[in-house]
Amino acid sequence: MSITALSFDDAIGRYEPVIGLETHVELGTQTKMFCGCPTVFGADPNTQICPVCLGLPGSLPVANKAAIEATIRIGLALNCSIAQWCRFARKNYFYPDMPKNYQISQYDEPLCVDGYLDVTVNGEIVRVEIERVHLEEDTGKTLHVGGATGRIHGATESLVDYNRAGIPLVEIVTKPVVGTGRMAPEVAKAYVAELRDVIRTLGVSDVRMEQGSMRCDVNTSLNLPGEEWGTRTETKNVNSLRSVERAVRTEIVRQSNVLSGGGHITQETRHFHEDTGETTSGRSKETATDYRYFPEPDLVPLAPDAAWVQELKAALPELPRVHRARLQKDWGLSDLDMQSILNAGAVELIEQTIAAGTNAETARKWWLGELSRKANETGVDLAAVGATPKQVAELQSLVDSGKLTDKLARQVLEGVLNGEGDPAAIMAARGIEVVSDTGALTAAIDEAIAANPEVAEKIRGGNQAAAGVLIGAVMKTTKGQADAKTVRELVLQRLS
Amino acid sequence: MIKETAAALGAKIAAREVSAVEVAQAHLDRISEVDGRVHAFLHVDAEGALKAAREVDAKLDKGEKLGPLAGVPIAVKDVIATKGVPTTAGSKILEGWKPPYDATIMSRMREAGLVMVGKTNMDEFAMGSSTEYSAYGPSFNPWDLTRIPGGSGGGSAAALAAYEAPLAIGTDTGGSIRQPGAVTGTVGAKPTYGGTSRYGLIAFSSSLDTPGPCARTVKDTALLHTVIAGHDPMDSTSIPQPVPDVVAAARLGATGDLTGVKIGLVREFSGEGAEPGVMAAFRDTVEALTKLGAEVVEISAPHFLYALPAYYLIAPSECSSNLARFDGVRFGLRVGDDGKRSLEDVMSMTREAGFGNEVKRRIIVGTYALSSGYYDAYYGQAQKVRTLIARDFAAAFEQVDVLVSPTTPFTAFLLGSRTSDPYQMYLADLYTIPTNLYGGPAISVPCGLSEGLPVGFQVMAPTMADDRMYRVAAAVESVAGTLTPPAL
Numbered sequence: 001m002s003i004t005a006l007s008f009d010d011a012i013g014r015y016e017p018v019i020g021l022e023t024h025v026e027l028g029t030q031t032k033m034f035c036g037c038p039t040v041f042g043a044d045p046n047t048q049i050c051p052v053c054l055g056l057p058g059s060l061p062v063a064n065k066a067a068i069e070a071t072i073r074i075g076l077a078l079n080c081s082i083a084q085w086c087r088f089a090r091k092n093y094f095y096p097d098m099p100k101n102y103q104i105s106q107y108d109e110p111l112c113v114d115g116y117l118d119v120t121v122n123g124e125i126v127r128v129e130i131e132r133v134h135l136e137e138d139t140g141k142t143l144h145v146g147g148a149t150g151r152i153h154g155a156t157e158s159l160v161d162y163n164r165a166g167i168p169l170v171e172i173v174t175k176p177v178v179g180t181g182r183m184a185p186e187v188a189k190a191y192v193a194e195l196r197d198v199i200r201t202l203g204v205s206d207v208r209m210e211q212g213s214m215r216c217d218v219n220t221s222l223n224l225p226g227e228e229w230g231t232r233t234e235t236k237n238v239n240s241l242r243s244v245e246r247a248v249r250t251e252i253v254r255q256s257n258v259l260s261g262g263g264h265i266t267q268e269t270r271h272f273h274e275d276t277g278e279t280t281s282g283r284s285k286e287t288a289t290d291y292r293y294f295p296e297p298d299l300v301p302l303a304p305d306a307a308w309v310q311e312l313k314a315a316l317p318e319l320p321r322v323h324r325a326r327l328q329k330d331w332g333l334s335d336l337d338m339q340s341i342l343n344a345g346a347v348e349l350i351e352q353t354i355a356a357g358t359n360a361e362t363a364r365k366w367w368l369g370e371l372s373r374k375a376n377e378t379g380v381d382l383a384a385v386g387a388t389p390k391q392v393a394e395l396q397s398l399v400d401s402g403k404l405t406d407k408l409a410r411q412v413l414e415g416v417l418n419g420e421g422d423p424a425a426i427m428a429a430r431g432i433e434v435v436s437d438t439g440a441l442t443a444a445i446d447e448a449i450a451a452n453p454e455v456a457e458k459i460r461g462g463n464q465a466a467a468g469v470l471i472g473a474v475m476k477t478t479k480g481q482a483d484a485k486t487v488r489e490l491v492l493q494r495l496s
Numbered sequence: 497m498i499k500e501t502a503a504a505l506g507a508k509i510a511a512r513e514v515s516a517v518e519v520a521q522a523h524l525d526r527i528s529e530v531d532g533r534v535h536a537f538l539h540v541d542a543e544g545a546l547k548a549a550r551e552v553d554a555k556l557d558k559g560e561k562l563g564p565l566a567g568v569p570i571a572v573k574d575v576i577a578t579k580g581v582p583t584t585a586g587s588k589i590l591e592g593w594k595p596p597y598d599a600t601i602m603s604r605m606r607e608a609g610l611v612m613v614g615k616t617n618m619d620e621f622a623m624g625s626s627t628e629y630s631a632y633g634p635s636f637n638p639w640d641l642t643r644i645p646g647g648s649g650g651g652s653a654a655a656l657a658a659y660e661a662p663l664a665i666g667t668d669t670g671g672s673i674r675q676p677g678a679v680t681g682t683v684g685a686k687p688t689y690g691g692t693s694r695y696g697l698i699a700f701s702s703s704l705d706t707p708g709p710c711a712r713t714v715k716d717t718a719l720l721h722t723v724i725a726g727h728d729p730m731d732s733t734s735i736p737q738p739v740p741d742v743v744a745a746a747r748l749g750a751t752g753d754l755t756g757v758k759i760g761l762v763r764e765f766s767g768e769g770a771e772p773g774v775m776a777a778f779r780d781t782v783e784a785l786t787k788l789g790a791e792v793v794e795i796s797a798p799h800f801l802y803a804l805p806a807y808y809l810i811a812p813s814e815c816s817s818n819l820a821r822f823d824g825v826r827f828g829l830r831v832g833d834d835g836k837r838s839l840e841d842v843m844s845m846t847r848e849a850g851f852g853n854e855v856k857r858r859i860i861v862g863t864y865a866l867s868s869g870y871y872d873a874y875y876g877q878a879q880k881v882r883t884l885i886a887r888d889f890a891a892a893f894e895q896v897d898v899l900v901s902p903t904t905p906f907t908a909f910l911l912g913s914r915t916s917d918p919y920q921m922y923l924a925d926l927y928t929i930p931t932n933l934y935g936g937p938a939i940s941v942p943c944g945l946s947e948g949l950p951v952g953f954q955v956m957a958p959t960m961a962d963d964r965m966y967r968v969a970a971a972v973e974s975v976a977g978t979l980t981p982p983a984l
Contacts, residue, residue, distance in 0.1 A: 051597050055821045057590065058577040058599060058696040062732045092817050092866070096839055101820030158839050160825070292866035294875060297702035297814055299732045 008249055009182075011222070011256030017184040018229050019248055020219035021128075023172045023195060026138060026212070027070050028205045032166035033137045034061030034104065041211060045161035053166035055099030060298050063088070067135060067168035068111070069312065070204035072304060074170055075112025075133045076313045077198050083111055085303045088135075088296040093289060096158055097140035099165050105136035107293040111302065117198070118321065119190040121183050123339055128191045129175040140165040170205075176219075176229070184220075184252065189245035192216055193345060196241075197320040209239050210384065216244055218272075220251040222259060230255070231265040235279050237272045241345060241381050247272045250279055320347075327351060331360040344372050345382045349389050356393030366392045370410060374417060386417040395423045405483055408432055435482040441474070444482075445490055448473040459495045467491050497522045502568045502662040502716040509567035512556065516549035516567030520611050523569040527613065527660045530984050535635045536645075536655035538574050539582045540614035545569065548611045555609070565719055566609030571661040573652050574615040575622055576707065577696035578602055585698045586618040586630040586648075589850025590828045599696020600731065601665065601707050601724040608723045613661055616651030620852045621819065622672050622700045624648050625924035628915050629854040636911070637680060639949055639981045643908040646676030646924075652710050653680040657981050663720050664710040669701050670807055671904070671928025673708045674940035678903035678952020681942045681979035683717045683969070684710040686928075688959045689935035690735035693728030699818040701811035702733075704932045713978060714941055714970040718746040721962070737960060745963035749970025755789035757968065760896035763796045765927050770905035773946025778902045781943040781953050784975040785968075795896060797888035802881045803930040804922060809865050809878035810933070815855075816862030822850060857918065882933045889934040893958045898968050901927045903940040903952030927954060937962040941969040943976040950979050 006014070032039055035052035051059040072082055089107035112133035118125050141164055146156030172195065180187045196207045196214060207214040216239075221232035233255070235247045250272075255265055269282035318326075324347060328338040331350075341347055346367040353363035367382065371392070375385040395412060398404040404412060404427070415426035427433060435441060448470045449456045458466040467488055474487045497505070497519065508514045524542050531537055552567040572578065575585045577595035579602075584590040598606070605612070619629035627635040627650035637645040638657040645654040652664035653676030666673035668686035677684030685708045692707045699705060709720035725739040761782065767775040786792050824830035824846030825839075832845035851859070865874035892899055904924050914920040931938040936959045943953035953972050957965035 051595075054826060056577075056595065056597070056827065057583070057585070057593075057698040057821070058595065059597075060695050060731050062730060090817050092820060094820065094823065094840075094843060096823075096825050096843075099821065099826065101823060102817050156835065290868045292817070292863065292868070292871075294813065294817070294866055294871070297733075298699075 006253065006256045006260055008253050011252050012182040014224070014260065015222035015252075015256050016178070016181065016225055017248070017252050018221045018223065018232070019177045019180070019184050019188055020232070021174045021188060021191060022217040022219070023192065024215045025074075025170045025172065025199055025205045025207060026214070027067050027168040027170060028213075029064055029066045029070065029168055031064060031066075033064050033067055033135070033168035034166055037166065039167050041213075043163055045159075045163060048163040049165070053099065054162055055101075061104060063299055063302070064168060068302060068304070070168075070202070071111050071133060071135045071170050072309060073202050073204060073312055073316065074172070074199060075115065076309070077202055077316055077319060078112070078115035078117055078130050078133060078172070080112035080115030080130060080133055082304055082309050083109065083113065083302070084306070085301055086111055087301045088299045089293045090296050092292040095139070095142075097142040097160050097162075097165070099140065099162060103136060103139065104296055104299070106134035110134035111304075117191065117194055119187065119194045120339070120342065121186045121190045123335065124183075126177075126180060126183070126187050126190070128177055128187070131173045131175045133170060133172050136169050136171060138164050138167040138169045185245040185248040188218060188248045189241050192244045193241050194320065197348075201317055201320055201323070203317075209241070212239070215239070218244060218247045218251070220248055220255065221265070222252065222255045230259070231267050233265065233268055233270050233279075235270045235272050236282065239274065240384070242379065243272060243274060246277045247279065250277055254279065331364075333360075337364070340368060344368055346372070349383060352389035353392050356390045358393045358396045362396050363392070366396065370413060386419065387413065391416050391422055398423055398427070403427075403434060404432075405434055408434065408481065433481055435478045441478070441482060441487065441490055444474045444477045445470070445487070445494055447477065449494065456495055459492070464492065498526050498659040498662075500662065501713050502565055502711060503713075503719060505662060506564045506566060506568050506719075509552070510556070510562065510564070516552040516556075516609075516611060517546060519567055520545045520549035520569055520613065523613055523661055526658075530658050531660060533636060533641060533984060534638055534654050534658045534660070535633060536571065536616055536651045536658060536660055537614040538584060538586070538617050538632055538651070541581050541612060544581060545611050545613045548606070548609075552609045552611065563608045563723070565663070565723060568610055568663060569613045569661045570605060570610045570720075571614055571616045571652055571655040571664040572602070572612055573618055573649050573664070573666050575618060575667055575698045575700075576602055576665060577698065578612065578615065581612075581615065583615065583698070584632070585622070586620040586632065587822075587850065587852070587855070588631040588829060589822045589846070593828045595696075597696065600693035600728045602696060604724055605665075610663070610723065616649070616655055616664065618651055618672075619648035620855050621698070621815070622648040622667055622669055622705075623815070623854050623858055625671070625675055625921050626909070626911070626914065627651060628911065629852055631852055634911060637908045638984055639681065639908065642910055643949070644679070644911055646679040646904075646908065648672040649676045649684070649710070653677055653682050653684065656680065656682040656710060656712050658984060662711065663716060665707060665724070666710045667697055667705055667707045668928075668932065669704045669706070669811060670932050671925035673710060674928050674938060674952065674954060675904045675924055677710060677940040678942075678954075679908040679950060681950030681981060682710060682712050683714055683939065683941050683973075684708065685717050685721060685939040685962075685965070685969075686931065686937060687721060687725055687962055688735070688937045689932075690733050691739065691937070691960065691962060692725050693731045693734050695728055695730040699814075701814040702818060703814060704807075704811060706932070714939075714966060714973045715743070715746045715750065717939070718742040718966050721966075725962075735960065740960060740963035742963050742966045745966040746970040749967035750974050752788055752971060752974045754785055754968065754971050757790045757898070758896040759785060759790045759792045759968070760795035760892055760899045761792060762800060762899055762901050763794050764798065764800045765901040769923070769926075770902060771907060771946060774902050774904075774906060774951050777944035777946055777951040778953060781972055781976055782900065785971060788971055788975065790968075790971075793896060795892045795899060797885075797892055797899075797930070799881060799884040799888050800930045803885055803933055804926060806878040806881035806885070807925075807929045807933060808861070808922065809874050810882065812858040812862030813865045813875045813878075814862065816859045816866065819851075819855070819859055822847065824850075854918070885930055886934045889930070889936060889956075889958070897957070897964055899956040900968070901954050901956075903927060903954040907946050907949035907951060931956050935959055937965050939965050939969045941972045941976070942979045943972055945979070
């Protein structure tokens with residue numbers, strides 16, 4: 001990059017970003033989209049397969065009703081219209097992890113269209129419009145062995161696991177999101193977070209980005225104010241909420257530098273790198289692949305019964321937005337406090353911590369304080385920081401019962417984050433406990449007095465401030481496990 | 497014994513006059529004797545056949561009551577997946593592939609006690625009208641071994657005409673059951689699309705492919721139809737309705753009474769480009785049907801003339817996608833995998849080596865027709881024509897009960913006489929294709945000879961009115977009789 005590189009602020013000062021998000025969600029149905037194979041994650045390679053999901057000659061797909069129902073529910077939760085009649089389509093392209101060398105998807109007749117999802121960013125409600133929600137089948141997974149890049153080119157062997165092939169996948173595509181300016185990265189993140197929460201509330205997927213059950217592609221383009229939209233790039237491999245925000249930010253900065261340097265943006269797929277936060281060029285889309293879509297002749301059209309759709313709509317659960325408003329009231333929080341919880345992605349974590357027996361205030365303190373700090377330091381989402389709501393609640397109850405001081409609690413939390421186990425177990429393993437046995441303390445105090453006769457004299461003479469030295473010595477002997485207040489009382493008592 | 501009908505053999509086996517093993521052995525012997533000249537089979541499963549026959553006999557020993565076709569031998573087109581038995585679809589790309597599962601119709605035939613003697617030859621992936629596009633060499637017409645037995649299911653039809661089996665399974669995408677039936681003097685029915693399951697039928701053109709029964713008599717065809725037809729939850733396009741009683745309909749037709757039946761002659765298929773002998777045999781038969789009480793009227797179906805071009809866009813388009821899975825990755829042939837070449841190269845080399853020219857021609861045409869920018873002009877337009885043809889049928893069936901025509905414009909042609917010009921080959925299916933585009937049932941039944949070669953009479957009926965077509969076909973058989981080929 002040149003020395004006159006534009007910063008994010010420079011970029012936003014000069015260009016208007018347009019973003020768009022395509023999110024893939026693996027549905028948590030018992031069986032695959034077009035056959036009866038199970039969908040359990042992490043099974044041995046090629047153990048959850050049959051003639052259908054392997055695309056063997058002669059096999060035929062039959063659509064999974066549970067998956068169609070889940071997709072319609074997602075559509076309804078996103079305020080979409082549900083098609084009265086639509087078809088699956090074949091997307092034709094060759095790739096070894098595509099058993100049939102076409103993917104059964106939907107093309108110009110998606111199941112759900114024209115919805116929206118409201119998200120709140122910095123107290124402002126932004127409406128993200130949804131273009132479509134459609135249903136398709138996932139592909140298998142290819143592992144390219146040998147070669148320098150781990151990609152198909154140059155590999156000496158390619159191993160394919162078809163367990164994932166045919167798992168129902170819902171694709172949710174936004175309309176271009178315009179006019180968000182410097183908020184664009186946060187809007188992108190807030191949208192994906194809100195979408196994740198909606199889908200989790202519906203109970204149709206575990207929406208775990210780190211396991212790939214929710215995957216996000218981020219489209220970004222820049223244009224000068226008043227001019228037409230610029231060429232967009234599609235950033236793939238964006239596997240966490242934090243990365244969604246970073247990917248948009250990175251692309252805005254990168255594109256602004258290309259444009260301001262007189263270059264032009266190539267329409268292409270870019271790969272996001274979690275470690276560096278950079279994106280690199282992938283497959284160019286300027287020679288667009290022709291997928292030769294056509295209606296899937298092996299499947300009859302879908303015609304969801306209007307009464308059934310109405311039933312599904314009536315049975316939707318309380319959606320996160322409404323739910324959160326209720327929580328805010330229950331917890332007695334200001335808009336600002338609630339917003340900071342939202343921004344940190346801590347709503348559910350706090351909710352679960354409270355459910356595990358902690359009050360709202362302390363639950364909020366842990367997640368927004370120590371744990372948020374830790375998550376920021378290590379660059380992970382709060383939910384992935386390494387502590388569970390149950391562990392946090394346990395920690396707090398140990399403090400409440402006097403078994404831990406605040407300071408010791410932080411040491412135990414370190415242990416939790418290190419994966420050493422639950423708080424009580426860590427206390428036992430590390431030998432952490434509040435030293436409250438006065439016998440042991442008295443011995444430590446006597447030792448400290450004997451070692452510091454002049455200081456003891458000063459205190460006897462009424463200089464209470466000098467007690468700090470003795471307290472320090474006692475804390476050192478007890479490895480910090482004594483309650484400083486108690487030690488002070490005992491020292492003064494002894495020397496009075 | 498080999499010249500008996502399936503119904504008669506089934507009755508004799510059930511009556512213990514003959515064992516299923518004896519029947520199977522007699523047909524296996526016949527295959528050994530003549531198939532070197534006919535080449536109806538790509539794979540003869542003597543061991544499997546005798547095992548299945550023994551099971552039938554064992555059940556009869558125990559006094560079990562079995563269906564009317566239990567113990568009857570059957571030849572199955574090699575496009576139907578048969579568990580553990582080689583299934584090639586007539587292509588090198590599937591040489592040696594043994595499916596790990598049975599097609600639904602195969603399971604039903606096994607349950608009914610049918611004894612599969614082997615897999616029959618066909619044009620590669622069912623693309624052709626002569627079996628000359630089989631990767632394993634053509635089959636020969638038992639009426640004249642220098643002539644084609646029709647296609648794509650020429651092997652199944654030849655097996656029937658050569659008395660190698662009394663029953664056979666075919667698949668019909670544009671005429672692949674009916675045209676071979678016509679040129680070999682046998683009967684072949686294409687059921688209503690969705691009336692027989694496609695699960696386990698290696699797809700050529702998914703929206704057209706229909707498995708169906710073949711035999712030497714209409715009644716045998718109806719009996720086999722009953723075994724294989726009916727709703728299958730494994731095929732989304734399978735129709736969840738009861739199977740029409742085609743056996744009863746065939747019996748009714750065989751009485752020779754067609755009083756009250758209205759038959760429509762398709763004006764557009766009145767003989768232009770057809771062999772005079774074919775038209776003569778056809779007209780004589782129509783004349784005979786009027787004597788049975790049928791009312792015959794002429795019907796215009798103006799869009800039938802566009803059926804052939806529409807078909808040759810739709811079928812190749814679907815096939816270009818259906819055949820994409822043959823890439824050497826998971827099954828079948830793999831070429832060029834020397835550890836150095838890229839996966840893409842291996843896929844490409846496999847397809848180059850594994851597919852024959854006609855298959856490649858259709859993949860290329862279909863890929864083009866589906867391409868962005870051409871889709872509307874080709875595939876989209878062809879689908880519109882398809883709708884118009886379906887409307888022609890619907891309008892016709894408001895006036896008549898069935899439509900009739902010759903099955904194919906010409907009798908069995910000489911081997912090699914049409915392979916150099918694809919269009920001349922495609923014309924063989926001129927009269928059969930409209931039905932596939934519409935989805936209704938149609939049957940070919942022998943109606944005499946033209947210059948010593950069999951002529952087929954086609955009866956077309958509305959969707960799910962397969963019984964109506966069997967009734968008229970049986971009536972045709974009652975006036976035209978069955979045909980006996982010269983001894984091999």
